Amino acid sequence: MSDPSVTVTVDGRDLEVPAGVSVLDACRVGGADIPTLCFGPTMTPANACRVCVVEVEGSRTLVPSCSRRVEEGMRIGTESDRVLHSRRLVMELLGSASELDRAGGDLPRWMELSGADPSRFGEAEPEKGRQPPSPGHGHESIPGRAATVFEPVKVEDELYVRDYSRCILCYRCVDACGVEHQNTFAIAVAGRGFDAHISTEFDVALPDSACVYCGNCVAVCPTGALVGKIEYDMREEGVWDETRQEVTRTVCSYCGVGCNLDLHVQEGRIVKVTSPHDHEVTQGNLCIKGRFGWSYVGSGQ
Amino acid sequence: MFGAGGGTSSYREMEETDLIILWGSNAREAHPIFFHHVLKGIHNGARLYVVDPRRTPSAQWADVWLGLDVGSDIALANAMGREIIVSDLHNKAFIDHATSGFEDYAAAVEGYTLARGETITGVPAEAIRELAHAYATAPTAQLCWTLGITEHHDAVDNVLSLVNLALLTGHVGRYGSGLVPIRGQNNVQGGGDMGALPNRLPGFQDVENPDLRAKFEDAWGVTIPPKRGLHISLMHEAMDEGRLRALYVVGENPLQSEADGEAMQRRLGGLDFMVVQDIFLTPTAELADVVLPAAGWAEVEGTVTSSERRVQRMRKAVQPPGEAMGDIEWLCMVARAMGHDWPTPTAEEAWDELRSLSPMHGGMSYARLEEMGGIQWPCPDESHPGTLFLHGRLWEEDTGPKAPLSVVEWTAPVDPLDDDYPIRLTTGRRLDSFNTGVQTGRYQSPRRIAGVLDLSPEDAESLGVGEGDMVQIVSRRGRVTAPIRLDRSLRPGLSFMAVHFPDDVDVNRLTIDAWDPKSGTAEFKATAVRIEPVPS
Numbered sequence: 001m002s003d004p005s006v007t008v009t010v011d012g013r014d015l016e017v018p019a020g021v022s023v024l025d026a027c028r029v030g031g032a033d034i035p036t037l038c039f040g041p042t043m044t045p046a047n048a049c050r051v052c053v054v055e056v057e058g059s060r061t062l063v064p065s066c067s068r069r070v071e072e073g074m075r076i077g078t079e080s081d082r083v084l085h086s087r088r089l090v091m092e093l094l095g096s097a098s099e100l101d102r103a104g105g106d107l108p109r110w111m112e113l114s115g116a117d118p119s120r121f122g123e124a125e126p127e128k129g130r131q132p133p134s135p136g137h138g139h140e141s142i143p144g145r146a147a148t149v150f151e152p153v154k155v156e157d158e159l160y161v162r163d164y165s166r167c168i169l170c171y172r173c174v175d176a177c178g179v180e181h182q183n184t185f186a187i188a189v190a191g192r193g194f195d196a197h198i199s200t201e202f203d204v205a206l207p208d209s210a211c212v213y214c215g216n217c218v219a220v221c222p223t224g225a226l227v228g229k230i231e232y233d234m235r236e237e238g239v240w241d242e243t244r245q246e247v248t249r250t251v252c253s254y255c256g257v258g259c260n261l262d263l264h265v266q267e268g269r270i271v272k273v274t275s276p277h278d279h280e281v282t283q284g285n286l287c288i289k290g291r292f293g294w295s296y297v298g299s300g301q
Numbered sequence: 302m303f304g305a306g307g308g309t310s311s312y313r314e315m316e317e318t319d320l321i322i323l324w325g326s327n328a329r330e331a332h333p334i335f336f337h338h339v340l341k342g343i344h345n346g347a348r349l350y351v352v353d354p355r356r357t358p359s360a361q362w363a364d365v366w367l368g369l370d371v372g373s374d375i376a377l378a379n380a381m382g383r384e385i386i387v388s389d390l391h392n393k394a395f396i397d398h399a400t401s402g403f404e405d406y407a408a409a410v411e412g413y414t415l416a417r418g419e420t421i422t423g424v425p426a427e428a429i430r431e432l433a434h435a436y437a438t439a440p441t442a443q444l445c446w447t448l449g450i451t452e453h454h455d456a457v458d459n460v461l462s463l464v465n466l467a468l469l470t471g472h473v474g475r476y477g478s479g480l481v482p483i484r485g486q487n488n489v490q491g492g493g494d495m496g497a498l499p500n501r502l503p504g505f506q507d508v509e510n511p512d513l514r515a516k517f518e519d520a521w522g523v524t525i526p527p528k529r530g531l532h533i534s535l536m537h538e539a540m541d542e543g544r545l546r547a548l549y550v551v552g553e554n555p556l557q558s559e560a561d562g563e564a565m566q567r568r569l570g571g572l573d574f575m576v577v578q579d580i581f582l583t584p585t586a587e588l589a590d591v592v593l594p595a596a597g598w599a600e601v602e603g604t605v606t607s608s609e610r611r612v613q614r615m616r617k618a619v620q621p622p623g624e625a626m627g628d629i630e631w632l633c634m635v636a637r638a639m640g641h642d643w644p645t646p647t648a649e650e651a652w653d654e655l656r657s658l659s660p661m662h663g664g665m666s667y668a669r670l671e672e673m674g675g676i677q678w679p680c681p682d683e684s685h686p687g688t689l690f691l692h693g694r695l696w697e698e699d700t701g702p703k704a705p706l707s708v709v710e711w712t713a714p715v716d717p718l719d720d721d722y723p724i725r726l727t728t729g730r731r732l733d734s735f736n737t738g739v740q741t742g743r744y745q746s747p748r749r750i751a752g753v754l755d756l757s758p759e760d761a762e763s764l765g766v767g768e769g770d771m772v773q774i775v776s777r778r779g780r781v782t783a784p785i786r787l788d789r790s791l792r793p794g795l796s797f798m799a800v801h802f803p804d805d806v807d808v809n810r811l812t813i814d815a816w817d818p819k820s821g822t823a824e825f826k827a828t829a830v831r832i833e834p835v836p837s
Contacts, residue, residue, distance in 0.1 A: 158745040183340050207747040212732060248618035251605050253598035254735050256484025257335045258607025263599055263618040279674050287333035288733045289741060296743035297599050
């Protein structure tokens, strides 16, 4: 068991990394800037989005770095033309089908760096009159226009909003609701091909589904498809401004488990509550009370 | 346990243990993120046993659910203990090395045969046997409980009966095995740690020990009363007898949270003087002579302690409204008004004073709490990493004081079932709400189940009522009206009400304030009622 480390080469540089870490971790240790979308640090890689692909010498295809483990002597390339081309194309395809202007993290920067241009597949389809897809009933595409995953925004309660026009089917919400974290299994991917979409059982409205409103799906959504109602409303009104928000770490006021909360405060008002993904108590997860039950603060009563 | 009032284990142990028992705990709904760690354990191969009168969402994850009758916990634990002994599955080396009282314990549980266990608890003898054998033979096991164990007239004995099982099998004091009371409020543990108990100074130091008292008297420059104070049920008694005439209530809503609401109304109304310091004008505050508006969560700095003994910092994120101030400010202002020269410390200054007096908190500077994401006590000095699990000493050569096995006898709930009151009513929490609803009543939850009586379909049918029908629920102390909600997780003869909607359905008008003489906890969990249809 002594010295469980391996030597790999990243972009020509030799690195010693612990055995068993992912290629992604090794590349990041080596300073490589690799985009991720479907990968969540607290979750088993879903291998859905393919933006993190790299070259591994001896491998015919590009390798998703998030899920592949390092091996002794592995030679990894993160900046070859083939990698950059594949990465750019994936982001262009996702960006043409889904609205990514509210994606968090580094996605906007990565899209710019890679020169991704989603509009080259044509102007997005007009949205008017489109019905949400249902399993087995595809919609017709318009020649010359880029097909999209458009669905009307689902606002079914006061806690969170599902805006699936922004969904890239990364599976993070499904996995968080399922076996990775919450184990409620309220949502899954339904439909095939372009009509694949996130669905509750029998496509019922969320309040009628098995959902327990923990919002642990919201916590892992990388594109803003799942978002708190307050944040959604503020964005629609054009007043959501993260540069004017302060984040304060505290502990939930309810039961005795001791979940860490990050309170996002804008203009003296709590506008969002999250939990740190790197804290061992929650791994970013909360229950309905912790994530949404704080509106009594500042209720003026 | 064994001198320190805290759970022995860390949440991460749930993920790696071989067997988990949730006893009187519906953690899936009442402690959802704790249950995440249990779920990881299940996915890693741990077996889960749930002991609960209701087939709760937690029980639905169990390998075996033991649906015992309300208030029969000691009989179940003693029957398990006897079965472990007669099957020669007890850990004799550990018992000899680290415990005392085994002979008396073995003699006391001798009468709790599996058959008698079944008679008292309603759990089939074979299921009791299976749990006893599974627990005793598991390499590691965690025994967890919550208010289903403690909100009874014999709360402390209930806990001791579970501690006995851990001592009998050596399931305590090593990684993966432990005893875990999951706390119901974010600082129940911390309140006890800080000495908010009638018989303890901060750090669980005995107020009746002159040496310990002298240490605090030196630091504080005051004389501390040498005798323990009153716990809440004794306060009720003292109010009834006119010995307690004034009350200073901080962040509690006893008019609605305590059992037997009629009696509480009489007690609080009969006081000479009551101060209530709270974030809202609660029904209790409406009875007060003076209300001090308190700053609440997210408006003040401080610390809380979780169910794994982890002390964590609370931070201020927003300004308190109006004239509201933090509890430290109010307490110091009141002290100054009474003629004491108390400057108002910052939360960190108050904490550093605590660290100087409570050895178990000595190493927990604000800077370290921040850096380490909280620290689990005991943490005596600033080089100490905190403590993952307690009582490892029991496995060392020098065990220190032996851990006592306790003789505890089952007694029936104080409020008996009879022909006039044939249905057992128990109380608890639902997923999206909290206690008397002072905080959670203010957000719009799609999962809210308002004030209803949960009843088994069988009982509903025999009463001739259905979903949504209004009924009167009558106990020996009061009556309330509520609609029926059919709940297949209940067996015939058992009903359930949540405690969250006292303004609509005040369930504590029904509950009994019979209380445990050792802890002062009232028996919220076992009320005898009858159900009368309301003619529409």
